[in-house]
Amino acid sequence: MTRHPRLLAQALHRTIVGQDGVVEALVLGLLANGHVLLEGPPGLAKTLACRALASALDGEFKRIQFTPDLLPSDIVGTRIFDQHESRFSTVLGPIFANVVLADEINRAPAKVQSALLEAMQERQVTIGPQSHPLPDPFIVMATMNPLDAEGTYALPAAQMDRFLVKVDVGYPNRAEELEILERFAIGDTQPASAVATLGDVQAWRAAAHAIHLDDKLKRYIVELVAATRERETTYVDFGASPRATLAIAHLARAKALLDDRDFVVPDDVRAVAPLALRHRIGFNFRVTTENVGAPRVLERLIASVPVP
Amino acid sequence: MARLRALIAFVACVCFAQAALAQTLQRLTVTQLTLSANQGRPQVEVPFDLIVTARVRERVSELRNLDLPVLSDVELLGDSQTIVSDAHGTTYTERIRVVAHHSGTITIDPVTLDAVDARDGRAKRYSSNSLTLTIGGGIAAVAPHVDVLGILFTLLRWAIGVAALILIVRLFVRRRPAPRAQPVAQPLPPPVPVDRTAPTREDLLRDARVTLAAHRDRATVLQIRTIARGMVGATDAETLGDVLERTQAGDRVMRDLLIALERAAFTYDDDIPTAVERVLLALDAATR
Numbered sequence: 028m029t030r031h032p033r034l035l036a037q038a039l040h041r042t043i044v045g046q047d048g049v050v051e052a053l054v055l056g057l058l059a060n061g062h063v064l065l066e067g068p069p070g071l072a073k074t075l076a077c078r079a080l081a082s083a084l085d086g087e088f089k090r091i092q093f094t095p096d097l098l099p100s101d102i103v104g105t106r107i108f109d110q111h112e113s114r115f116s117t118v119l120g121p122i123f124a125n126v127v128l129a130d131e132i133n134r135a136p137a138k139v140q141s142a143l144l145e146a147m148q149e150r151q152v153t154i155g156p157q158s159h160p161l162p163d164p165f166i167v168m169a170t171m172n173p174l175d176a177e178g179t180y181a182l183p184a185a186q187m188d189r190f191l192v193k194v195d196v197g198y199p200n201r202a203e204e205l206e207i208l209e210r211f212a213i214g215d216t217q218p219a220s221a222v223a224t225l226g227d228v229q230a231w232r233a234a235a236h237a238i239h240l241d242d243k244l245k246r247y248i249v250e251l252v253a254a255t256r257e258r259e260t261t262y263v264d265f266g267a268s269p270r271a272t273l274a275i276a277h278l279a280r281a282k283a284l285l286d287d288r289d290f291v292v293p294d295d296v297r298a299v300a301p302l303a304l305r306h307r308i309g310f311n312f313r314v315t316t317e318n319v320g321a322p323r324v325l326e327r328l329i330a331s332v333p334v335p
Numbered sequence: 336m337a338r339l340r341a342l343i344a345f346v347a348c349v350c351f352a353q354a355a356l357a358q359t360l361q362r363l364t365v366t367q368l369t370l371s372a373n374q375g376r377p378q379v380e381v382p383f384d385l386i387v388t389a390r391v392r393e394r395v396s397e398l399r400n401l402d403l404p405v406l407s408d409v410e411l412l413g414d415s416q417t418i419v420s421d422a423h424g425t426t427y428t429e430r431i432r433v434v435a436h437h438s439g440t441i442t443i444d445p446v447t448l449d450a451v452d453a454r455d456g457r458a459k460r461y462s463s464n465s466l467t468l469t470i471g472g473g474i475a476a477v478a479p480h481v482d483v484l485g486i487l488f489t490l491l492r493w494a495i496g497v498a499a500l501i502l503i504v505r506l507f508v509r510r511r512p513a514p515r516a517q518p519v520a521q522p523l524p525p526p527v528p529v530d531r532t533a534p535t536r537e538d539l540l541r542d543a544r545v546t547l548a549a550h551r552d553r554a555t556v557l558q559i560r561t562i563a564r565g566m567v568g569a570t571d572a573e574t575l576g577d578v579l580e581r582t583q584a585g586d587r588v589m590r591d592l593l594i595a596l597e598r599a600a601f602t603y604d605d606d607i608p609t610a611v612e613r614v615l616l617a618l619d620a621a622t623r
Binding site: 239241243244289290291292293294297298330331332333334 | 571572573574575576597598600601602603606
C-alpha cells in the first residue's frame with residue numbers, strides 16, 4: 028500500500044516552520060524527478076529543509092559542503108592504486124546517494140559545479156574507463172546564498188537550467204518567527220524519519236507520469252514559455268528554454284498528484300510556472316536599477332497569457 | 336342571466352383563441368434577434384440592406400410568425416432569406432434590399448417573433464432592436480443639375496494637393512521613426528439579443544442543463560463553463576482558484592458548479608461521463 032505524498036510534506040512541516048512554498052517545491056521536485064535549487068540569505072532553514080526531506084525518505088543521504096578548494100573527484104569519486112593488489116580500484120564519491128545536499132553550490136569553482144551538474148543530467152558518472160549509474164531515486168538539493176558575492180562562482184544560465192525548480196527562500200513572518208522561537212528554544216528538533224520508502228517515491232513518480240494533461244493545457248504551457256521570449260523586452264534579455272516547457276508539465280502533474288487529482292487543471296500550471304521559469308529567464312539590469320523585481324515581471328508575464 | 340351567459344361565451348372564445356394561437360406558434364428557445372444595416376450611413380438613391388438575424392436553439396426549417404416592420408421611409412427593392420442549422424441550433428438571416436429617396440434620419444421599427452418559449456412553455460413575443468439610420472444627401476439628390484464630373488475633379492485636385500502638403504511637412508518635421516501602429520479597436524457589432532424578457536441566471540443555467548443532458552460532451556461543457564465564468568465575472572487571466580478566492584463569500588451552489596465544470600473541462604476522456612453527471616447535478620442544484 029503506497030502512502031500519499033502529502034505525508035511527506037506534513038513530515039517536513041513538523042521540522043520547518045512556515046515556508047510552505049519551499050516545502051511544496053521540495054516535494055514537487057521529488058515527485059517530478061528533478062533537482063531543486065534553494066536560494067536565500069543565511070539562517071532561513073534551507074539546509075534544514077533539505078536534511079528534513081532526506082530524513083523523511085528511507086534512503087541514503089550525503090551532504091557536500093562546497094568550498095573553493097573542492098575538486099571534481101571529491102564529488103564523483105576517483106581511482107586509487109592499491110599496492111597490495113597492484114591494481115587501480117575505484118572509490119565512489121558522495122554523489123552516490125539517493126538524496127544529495129550540495130550546500131552553497133556557488134562557493135566551488137566552475138569545474139566542480141560542472142562535474143556535479145553533469146552527473147545530475149546524465150544520472151551516471153564515468154570514473155576512468157567505467158561508467159557508474161547513480162542510485163534511483165536520485166535528487167540533488169543545492170543551496171545558494173545571494174548576499175555574499177565575494178569568493179563565489181555564479182552558476183551560468185546553462186547550468187541553472189539543469190535544476191527543475193528554483194525556490195527563493197524568504198524571511199518568515201512574525202508569527203512564524205515566534206513559533207520558531209518556541210519550537211527550537213529547548214534544543215535542536217529531530218526531523219521525522221522514514222516517512223516514505225524509496226519504493227513509495229518510485230510509485231509516486233509513476234503515478235504522476237500517468238496524470239492526464241489536456242491539450243488545452245499543453246498549449247497554455249507553450250504560450251506561457253513563449254511569452255517569456257516574446258512579450259517582455261524591457262526587462263528580459265532572453266526567455267526560457269523548451270526545458271522549461273517540459274519542467275512546467277512535469278511539475279503540474281506532480282501538483283495534481285499532491286492535490287489528489289488524476290488530471291491537471293489550469294491552477295496547477297499557474298502555481299508551478301514561477302518555480303520552473305524564474306531561473307530560466309535572463310532578466311537584465313533594469314529589473315534592479317528600476318527596482319521592479321524579477322518576481323513582479325514574471326508575475327506580469329504569466330498574467331498576460333489567457334487561462335484556457 | 337343573459338348577461339352572464341354572454342360573459343361566459345366571451346371568456347370561452349378568448350381562451351379558445353389563445354389556445355389556437357399557441358398551437359400555431361413554434362416552440363423555440365430564442366437566443367438572438369437583431370436588426371442591423373450593412374451600411375453605417377446610407378446615401379440617398381443608393382440601395383442598401385437591412386439585415387434581420389434570428390438564432391434559436393432548435394433545428395427548424397422555417398421561422399413562422401416573424402413580423403417585419405412596415406418600411407414607410409424607404410422603398411423595398413427585394414429580399415432574400417437563408418436558414419442554416421447545425422448541432423447548436425438554427426440561424427435565420429433575412430436581407431431586405433431598400434433604397435431611400437430623401438436624406439435625414441429614419442427609424443426602422445423592431446422585428447418581432449411570436450413563439451412558445453421552450454424553457455417554460457409560455458407564448459411570448461420577442462422583439463429585436465429598432466434601427467435609426469442617417470441617410471446622407473447623395474450627389475444626385477443635392478444637385479442633380481450640377482456638373483458632377485467637374486465637382487469630382489475639383490475635389491480630387493484639392494485632395495491630392497492637401498496630401499502632398501502633409502507629406503512634405505511630415506518629411507521635414509519628423510526626426511524619429513514613427514511609433515509602431517497600435518491595433519485599432521474594431522467597432523462593436525450591433526447590439527445582440529433585444530429580448531423584452533431577458534433570461535435570468537436560472538434561465539441560462541436551466542437552458543445549459545437541457546443542452547448538456549442532450550450533448551454530454553466536452554465541447555458543450557466548455558461552452559457552459561464560459562457562460563458560468565461570465566456569470567461570476569471571471570477575466571481571461573483568472574484561474575478557478577482566483578475566482579473562488581475572490582468569491583469566497585459567494586454562493587456555494589455556483590462554486591460547486593464551477594468546480595464540477597473545471598473537472599469536466601480538463602479530465603481524461605474516460606472520466607467525462609462521470610464528470611458530466613456531476614455538472615448536471617450541480618446545474619440541478621443551481622436551478623432548484
